[in-house]
Amino acid sequence: MNPVRHDSLQFTTRRAFLSSAGQFSLGAIALQALQGQGQASPSVVNPMAPRVSHHAAKAKRVIYLHMSGAPPHLDLFDYKPELVKHDGENCPDSILKGRTFAFTTGVPKLMGTPRSFQRYGQAGMWMSDACPNFHTIADEITMVRSMFTDQFNHAPAELLLFTGHTRQGRPSLGSWATYGLGTENQDLPGFVTLISSGTQPSGGQGLWGSGFIPSVYQGVQCRSKGDPVLYVSDPAGMSRSMRRRTLDALREINESQVAELGHPETVTRIAQYELAYRMQMSVPEVMDISKEPSKVIEEYGAKPGEASFANNCLLARRLVEKGVRFVQLFDWGWDFHGTSEASGITDGLTKKMAETDKPVAALIKDLKQRGLLEDTLVIWGGEFGRTPFREGRTAASKILGRDHYPDCFTLFMAGGGVKSGFDYGSTDELGFGIAEKKVHVHDFQATVMHLLGFNHERFTYRFQGRDYRLTDVHGHVVHDLLV
Numbered sequence: 001m002n003p004v005r006h007d008s009l010q011f012t013t014r015r016a017f018l019s020s021a022g023q024f025s026l027g028a029i030a031l032q033a034l035q036g037q038g039q040a041s042p043s044v045v046n047p048m049a050p051r052v053s054h055h056a057a058k059a060k061r062v063i064y065l066h067m068s069g070a071p072p073h074l075d076l077f078d079y080k081p082e083l084v085k086h087d088g089e090n091c092p093d094s095i096l097k098g099r100t101f102a103f104t105t106g107v108p109k110l111m112g113t114p115r116s117f118q119r120y121g122q123a124g125m126w127m128s129d130a131c132p133n134f135h136t137i138a139d140e141i142t143m144v145r146s147m148f149t150d151q152f153n154h155a156p157a158e159l160l161l162f163t164g165h166t167r168q169g170r171p172s173l174g175s176w177a178t179y180g181l182g183t184e185n186q187d188l189p190g191f192v193t194l195i196s197s198g199t200q201p202s203g204g205q206g207l208w209g210s211g212f213i214p215s216v217y218q219g220v221q222c223r224s225k226g227d228p229v230l231y232v233s234d235p236a237g238m239s240r241s242m243r244r245r246t247l248d249a250l251r252e253i254n255e256s257q258v259a260e261l262g263h264p265e266t267v268t269r270i271a272q273y274e275l276a277y278r279m280q281m282s283v284p285e286v287m288d289i290s291k292e293p294s295k296v297i298e299e300y301g302a303k304p305g306e307a308s309f310a311n312n313c314l315l316a317r318r319l320v321e322k323g324v325r326f327v328q329l330f331d332w333g334w335d336f337h338g339t340s341e342a343s344g345i346t347d348g349l350t351k352k353m354a355e356t357d358k359p360v361a362a363l364i365k366d367l368k369q370r371g372l373l374e375d376t377l378v379i380w381g382g383e384f385g386r387t388p389f390r391e392g393r394t395a396a397s398k399i400l401g402r403d404h405y406p407d408c409f410t411l412f413m414a415g416g417g418v419k420s421g422f423d424y425g426s427t428d429e430l431g432f433g434i435a436e437k438k439v440h441v442h443d444f445q446a447t448v449m450h451l452l453g454f455n456h457e458r459f460t461y462r463f464q465g466r467d468y469r470l471t472d473v474h475g476h477v478v479h480d481l482l483v
Contacts (some may be wrong), residue, residue, distance in 0.1 A: 009114050046192050047216045050182040053453025058417025058483070059377035061185075061320045062177060062448070064394055066200040066314075069154065069334030070382035072402050073410035074431050075113045075345045075394045078145055080125040082429040083388055084112030089413030091389050095432050096356075101336065102404040106308045110430070111390045114346055114400060123421040129354045133361035138372070139421040140364055141412045144479055146425025146434045149384050149441045152404045154335070157383035158203030161441050163211065164470045168204070171211035171461070172219065173445065176325035177185075179210075179461070180454055187288065189220035192319055192327050196309040199332035204381075208328055209430055212463040222287060222315070223307065257413060264326060286322050290312050299362040313359035319357035320376055332355060334382055338394040338401015360437050364414050373415035377451055379410025388431040408434050411444075417451045420480050442475035450477045 003205070013076060090107050101108075115128035123137025138148055151157035156166035163170035171179070174191040183190030193208040201207055257266050289297065289311060292305035297303075301310040309331045316327045335343060342348045360380060369372035386402035386409075394401045408427045425437035441463030449456040449470065456475055460467035 009172055012099070016389060022283055024453035044250070046186075048178070048182050048186065051186055053179065053180060054455045055453055055459060057451065057453030058375065059415075059448075059451040059453075060134070060375040060450070061325050061327075061376045062174070062416070063316045063320060063329070063363070064173070065176040065329045065378070065380045066158075066207075066331070067333045067334040067356070067380070067382045068199075068330050069336070070157075070333045070384050070404065070409070072336050072345050072349065072386040073145075073408075074386060074388060075349060076117045076131055077126060077410045077412075078408075078427060078431060079113065079117040079128070080388070080427075080429065080431045083110060083431055086110050087112035087432070095430075099386065100152075100276060101392075101435055104387070104389075104403045108387070108389035108392055108403075109395065111400065111402065115349075121131060123251075123423060125423055127422070130349050131357045133357040137361050137364050137414070140368065141414045141420065142243040142418045142422045142424060143410065143412045144424050144444075144481070145408075145410045145427060145439045147152075147381070147385075147409045147411055147439050147444065149406045149409075152384060152406045153280040154383060154404075154445065155204070156204035157406070158201055158207055162207045162385050163209075164442065164445060164472055168206040168209075169211050170206075170208070170468075171217070171470070172208050173448065173470065174208055174219050175210040175217040175327055175348050176449070177326045177452055178375060178458070179213050179392065180459060181325055181452065183323060183325045188283065188319070188322055189322050190325045191217065191218040192324055193221045193330070194223075194315060194333075195221065195314050195328070195330045196307065198307075198330040201330045201332065201453075207330070212468070213461055215447060217325075222283070242341065249404060254329060286318050288319065290320075296366070299366070300359045301362070302359070309356050310359040313363045317363055317370075318370075320367075320372070321372065336386060336401055337391045337403065338397060338399045341399060342400075342444050343401060345402065348399075367415060376417060377416025377418070377448065378414045379411065379448075382409065382411075385409030407432065413481070417483050419483055422481070424481055437480070440474070442471045443478055445471050447478045447481060451482070 066128045074083070087110060089110050096107070115130050117126055117128050119125060120127050120135040123138065123141055125138040127134055128140065147299055149160060151159055151160050151166060159168065160166050160173045161451075174193075178190035191208065194448065201260045208221070210218035254266055272306045289302055292314065297314070300314045302308065303311065309329070312329050316329060317328050334344070336345050336348060340348075342351070364373065364378055367376055367378070385405040385407070389402070390403045391403040408431065425439060428434045428435045429431065446456040449459060455470060456471050456477070460469045462468070
């Protein structure tokens with residue numbers, strides 16, 4: 001195990017600590033601390049203990065709402081009257097030259113949005129009729145219209161967005177956050193993932209994995225229907241007291257291994273067994289949305305006992321309210337190529353937004369009403385944008401669809417230290433490129449880290465002989481977005 005760099009200071013590894021501290025010292029400390037009997041430093045024995053960041057954090061927690069598949073920003077937020085004016089015309093050669101698209105060959109046709117747009121809120125923020133409930137939160141959000149990425153396929157684009165790299169194996173954004181800050185509630189995971197629409201995102205479980213950071217920092221996938229966490233319940237025939245005795249025996253075995261080898265993953269294993277035991281009581285309680293007032297359930301459009309994005313939004317609020325550091329929602333079904341009615345930007349987009357914009361608006365309003373929005377960062381967006389022209393495979397279809405497009409897309413944020421009712425950046429008149437204030441995915445990551453209280457260049461983890469960070473060697477904080 002290589003030394004860990006956290007902040008600008010060099011710390012010894014647990015292995016080195018054990019070697020110098022004697023055969024049984026850390027084992028005894030870990031046992032006492034996990035039983036609540038000892039006075040040992042939580043930074044040594046409890047990897048999830050709350051920690052101090054580089055500077056004062058404006059965001060204490062994050063709710064990330066990822067629309068997996070990439071929402072069509074031109075039909076939701078980025079209004080282009082010139083594109084509507086030239087609808088059906090061939091794309092200019094000067095724009096297409098040297099570019100590659102996922103499913104488009106030949107000369108594609110420009111496609112203006114079929115949606116109607118208006119300005120909303122005091123800032124006059126453009127939004128379409130596809131997202132009526134978003135209209136009501138225009139004064140609460142920062143709309144970033146100048147995002148861009150390096151990838152035009154879903155899995156690598158999602159991995160880049162959440163891990164800073166296009167291949168599996170790097171720690172995710174939520175893992176970095178919990179590694180750096182720990183969590184405020186020791187009876188719940190610090191990082192929770194919720195999935196809706198029945199399909200995991202293309203990037204897979206690496207989007208909430210811990211990579212080479214100790215596995216205690218990976219996201220715990222919870223469900224809004226059935227057992228909240230798979231395999232956390234006691235097996236049939238095992239009582240609570242028997243479970244406790246079993247864990248005590250496992251802890252003794254693991255402690256012996258810690259004393260002998262000092263491997264941090266063994267300390268993690270002890271902590272995870274104990275957390276799982278506590279979660280058996282705490283998780284079912286926090287995941288039971290039926291305890292919410294009927295008015296709140298109705299505002300979210302939630303249905304207790306079912307699996308849905310609306311339920312997950314309400315669960316996200318309940319989780320952060322209980323001290324969970326990072327909650328990540330993935331909703332599949334946003335790949336609007338127009339190959340079917342469900343993936344068209346008329347009926348398909350209308351249906352998808354009907355499932356999602358009401359609970360998102362309710363979540364932001366609910367957080368604000370409870371005094372949580374000020375230090376809770378809420379993020380909504382996809383992994384890239386959609387083209388200003390018709391997707392080639394469906395060019396002759398009556399169903400309208402758009403291809404993948406990395407050069408520009410839109411996301412929005414609320415609370416947690418970002419400006420409210422604020423538009424940032426813009427694209428050109430046809431929506432082919434960014435006209436001003438470019439924000440790369442790494443810039444966005446650096447900004448989120450800054451809001452959580454970290455200098456992204458100093459916030460590193462040493463692995464295989466080098467210091468890694470979420471943004472690798474890239475990224476600049478976009479200070480103009482911040483309060």
